[in-house]
Amino acid sequence: MRRLVMGVLTLVVVSVVVFLATQVLPGNAAFAVLGRGANPARLHALERQLHLNRGLVDQYWIWLSGLFTGKLGASLANGQPVWALVKPRLINSAVLVVVTGVIGALVGVGLGAAAALRKNGWFDHVTSVTALAVTSLPEFVVAISLIILLSTVVFHWLPAVSLLPPGTYAWSQPKLLILPVATLVIVIVPYIFRMMRAAMIEALESDYVEMARLKGVPEWRVVLVHALPNAIAPTIQVIGLNFLYLAGGVVVVEFVFNFPGIGQGLVFAVGNRDIPVVQFIVVVLAAFYVLMNIVSDVIALLATPRRRIVR
Amino acid sequence: MAVAAPSVPGTSASEAIRMARHPWLSAAWAAARTPRGAVGLSLAGAVVLIAVIGPFVAPQSPDALLTLTFAKPSGQFPLGSDFLGRDVMSRVLDGGWALLLMAALATAFGIVAGAAAGISAAYLRGRSDGLIMRTVDVILAFPQLVFALLLVSVLGPRLWLIVLAVGLSHAPQVARVIRSATLDISERDYVKVAELQGMRPRKIMTSEILPNLVSPLTVEAGLRLTYSIIIMAGLSFLGFGQQPPAANWGLMINENRVGLPLNPWAVIVPVALIALLTIGTNTFTDAFARVAIGIDRRPEESALIDELMPGVPR
Numbered sequence: 001m002r003r004l005v006m007g008v009l010t011l012v013v014v015s016v017v018v019f020l021a022t023q024v025l026p027g028n029a030a031f032a033v034l035g036r037g038a039n040p041a042r043l044h045a046l047e048r049q050l051h052l053n054r055g056l057v058d059q060y061w062i063w064l065s066g067l068f069t070g071k072l073g074a075s076l077a078n079g080q081p082v083w084a085l086v087k088p089r090l091i092n093s094a095v096l097v098v099v100t101g102v103i104g105a106l107v108g109v110g111l112g113a114a115a116a117l118r119k120n121g122w123f124d125h126v127t128s129v130t131a132l133a134v135t136s137l138p139e140f141v142v143a144i145s146l147i148i149l150l151s152t153v154v155f156h157w158l159p160a161v162s163l164l165p166p167g168t169y170a171w172s173q174p175k176l177l178i179l180p181v182a183t184l185v186i187v188i189v190p191y192i193f194r195m196m197r198a199a200m201i202e203a204l205e206s207d208y209v210e211m212a213r214l215k216g217v218p219e220w221r222v223v224l225v226h227a228l229p230n231a232i233a234p235t236i237q238v239i240g241l242n243f244l245y246l247a248g249g250v251v252v253v254e255f256v257f258n259f260p261g262i263g264q265g266l267v268f269a270v271g272n273r274d275i276p277v278v279q280f281i282v283v284v285l286a287a288f289y290v291l292m293n294i295v296s297d298v299i300a301l302l303a304t305p306r307r308r309i310v311r
Numbered sequence: 312m313a314v315a316a317p318s319v320p321g322t323s324a325s326e327a328i329r330m331a332r333h334p335w336l337s338a339a340w341a342a343a344r345t346p347r348g349a350v351g352l353s354l355a356g357a358v359v360l361i362a363v364i365g366p367f368v369a370p371q372s373p374d375a376l377l378t379l380t381f382a383k384p385s386g387q388f389p390l391g392s393d394f395l396g397r398d399v400m401s402r403v404l405d406g407g408w409a410l411l412l413m414a415a416l417a418t419a420f421g422i423v424a425g426a427a428a429g430i431s432a433a434y435l436r437g438r439s440d441g442l443i444m445r446t447v448d449v450i451l452a453f454p455q456l457v458f459a460l461l462l463v464s465v466l467g468p469r470l471w472l473i474v475l476a477v478g479l480s481h482a483p484q485v486a487r488v489i490r491s492a493t494l495d496i497s498e499r500d501y502v503k504v505a506e507l508q509g510m511r512p513r514k515i516m517t518s519e520i521l522p523n524l525v526s527p528l529t530v531e532a533g534l535r536l537t538y539s540i541i542i543m544a545g546l547s548f549l550g551f552g553q554q555p556p557a558a559n560w561g562l563m564i565n566e567n568r569v570g571l572p573l574n575p576w577a578v579i580v581p582v583a584l585i586a587l588l589t590i591g592t593n594t595f596t597d598a599f600a601r602v603a604i605g606i607d608r609r610p611e612e613s614a615l616i617d618e619l620m621p622g623v624p625r
Contacts (some may be wrong), residue, residue: 006448013449021461136593138541140548141586144564144578148571248454252545266457267549270464278464286452 007290014286015067018279019060067283075269075277082276086265090284093254093261097246099177100184105239108189112196112235113228119201128197131190139249143183143256150179161258180257184249188242195238199231206230240296247285338526338603348598355591358584362407369401373558381573391574393567399577406558407584410547413474414539420478421539422532425485426524430516432486433493444490447483455480456542460551468551477542481535485528492527496520526603533596537589544585560585 075085115124134142151158158179203209204227212226213219251263258264262281269277342348371377371388375397382392390399432443453461459476466472496502497520505519546552547561555562560581567577 010445010448010452013445014452017449018461021465132594132597133590136537136541136589137586138545138548138589140545140561140564141582141589144568144582145586147568148575148579148582245454248456251454251456251460252549255549266460270460270551273464273467275464278461282453282457282461285454285457289452289454 004294007294011287011290014290015064015283016060018282018286019063063279067280075274082280085277086262086280086284089260089262089265092259093250093263096177096180096184096250096254096259096261097243100181100188100246101239101243103181104185104188104242105192107185108192108239109196109232109235111189112193113200113223113231115193115197116200116204116231117223124197127193131193134186135190135194137187139183139187139252140256142186143179143253146179146183146186147256176257176259180253180259183253183256184246187249188245191242191245192235192239196231196235199234200227203227203231236299237296240292240299243289243292243296247289339529339599342595342599342602345598345602348595348602351591351594351596351598353591354587355595358407358588358591359411361404361584362411365404365407369404371398371401373397373402373405374556381567381570381577383574384576390576390580393563393574393577394570399563399567399574399580402558402563403560403580403584406560406563406581409470409553409557410540410543410560413470413477413552414536414543417474417477417539417543418481418532418536420474421481421535422485422528424478425482425531426489426521426528428482429486429489430493430520430524433490434497434512434516434520443486447486450480450483453480455538456545459542459546460549463546463551468546468554470553473543473546473552477539481538485531485535488527488531489524492524493520496523529603530596530600533592533599537593537596540585540589540592 075082111127115127118124159176204223206227208230209222209226212222217226250261251266253259254261254263255267262284266278266281266285268274269281343352376395377398378388378392378396380392380394380396382388382396384391388398388400390403393399393402428443428447432440450458455477458480459473462472462476463469502515502519505515510519543552544561547559548565550562550565552561553559555566563581564578567574571578
């Protein structure tokens with residue numbers, strides 16, 4: 001409950017920061033949008049459209065209530081309502097993030113547990129070094145490498161761009177999802193892997209595992225029932241944190257593959273100085289992060305056997 | 312704090328004394344001698360070398376339109392030409408230094424701001440701690456790249472703004488790690504002694520606590536440098552860093568990827584340089600962390616395990 005309150009408070013402050021950053025920083029938004037084409041009449045009209053002629057608190061209030069009622073105003077780039085513009089992108093990105101998260105978590109936990117069980121064996125060494133190398137790579141480097149390898153220079157198996165016909169969603173053409181998902185999975189798995197490996201090694205060396213072994217519990221039961229659940233708890237937090245990386249990572253990856261999600265939307269909006277769209281997408285991403293933080297805290301709490309007993 | 316560095320054979324006595332006085336230096340030296348550290352240092356060093364001396368040895372002007380677009384490699388143009396017919400070799404040699412400089416500046420800013428916030432929060436406790444850590448929570452709610460994009464959307468792609476935004480977005484992570492390290496140190500006897508002698512809090516923080524944080528700060532700096540390079544290159548790739556016609560590895564990748572089937576080298580070489588650089592810095596940081604702090608994992612990971620699995624012997 002306390003976490004929830006803190007989360008909501010953080011979000012309120014986030015919204016104020018976003019609002020202040022975009023609305024108040026030097027050179028007001030109307031001027032930024034019109035650029036050199038600004039003349040007093042057009043500037044004035046746009047200021048009225050953006051409510052820039054009102055007081056600061058009024059402006060914030062209009063914008064905040066718009067967030068909840070869906071009346072976010074129109075995109076400055078093409079006049080479409082912001083919500084209509086962002087909604088299909090939001091759905092596409094959600095599909096991308098959920099598919100990536102599920103595959104990434106399974107692969108990461110599996111590899112991490114396997115490496116911990118063969119600590120210092122060849123599998124452990126190979127996976128650990130690979131993980132270290134891959135954590136250092138920017139998303140677009142992974143993405144471009146996959147494109148070079150799988151869709152242009154070496155092989156021609158997969159489409160290099162994930163263009164969707166207007167009005168269709170990501171799931172209608174799963175083949176277009178493969179490369180973006182693969183890129184993001186490669187980016188997040190090393191973190192989950194490293195955490196799972198570290199936590200699993202700690203768990204396997206703990207007193208309760210020792211105890212279980214001495215009692216004569218079969219080894220597979222020791223691993224699956226005694227060690228694994230305790231190792232997964234901290235890993236869940238890292239998986240949660242990885243959704244934050246995903247929130248940032250989708251921006252670049254969607255741009256690389258021309259995937260019509262909110263990340264690509266954000267890049268376009270920043271390029272066009274389309275302030276209302278930028279504001280909305282940034283708040284959505286921040287809200288998503290705060291939510292994920294709370295959810296992963298709660299799940300980690302529920303998943304830790306020791307803490308359940310204490311309660 | 313620093314695990315006694317393994318004695319390094321083959322160094323003269325005076326050098327040994329100097330290193331004993333500077334545990335940080337001996338840790339860096341020991342890290343560079345581990346296989347991992349050596350690989351990391353030479354990868355990063357090679358790329359830095361290319362970026363720094365590149366502009367002086369570039370065979371052609373990086374901006375001159377010299378040949379056909381996306382020409383294949385030839386004797387005159389060893390890496391072929393780009394989407395406007397410019398020499399890829401010269402642009403690669405010219406395209407790294409600004410990226411590196413911006414990443415280094417952003418890292419320095421993030422480390423200084425984060426360390427100041429983390430030490431103050433942990434040592435002053437109470438209201439300052441609450442205020443600083445809540446600010447940290449708010450900044451953490453923005454993905455780093457998105458934070459920079461938000462500012463760019465208002466002020467345009469200014470380079471100083473990007474350095475500032477990336478640096479600021481590093482500060483919370485640094486502050487968290489340094490805060491937990493400081494909490495531990497501020498309970499030590501020598502800090503208590505200094506307090507009893509009536510030393511002012513600011514002096515205690517800078518002269519009693521800070522010197523003991525050099526190792527974790529170095530690890531953080533290495534990590535943040537890697538992330539800075541990743542974000543800076545990403546912003547350039549998205550078109551919000553240096554503007555054309557500047558040569559920049561991130562920008563080059565995006566400009567030339569339509570020509571992948573014709574001249575892949577215009578993309579492969581900058582991609583490989585960025586990859587080798589970040590792998591290098593990250594690998595060396597990892598080696599340093601193992602030597603200096605004696606851990607097998609990142610500070611943020613061990614903090615999480617401490618928090619969630621108390622009482623597990625390590």
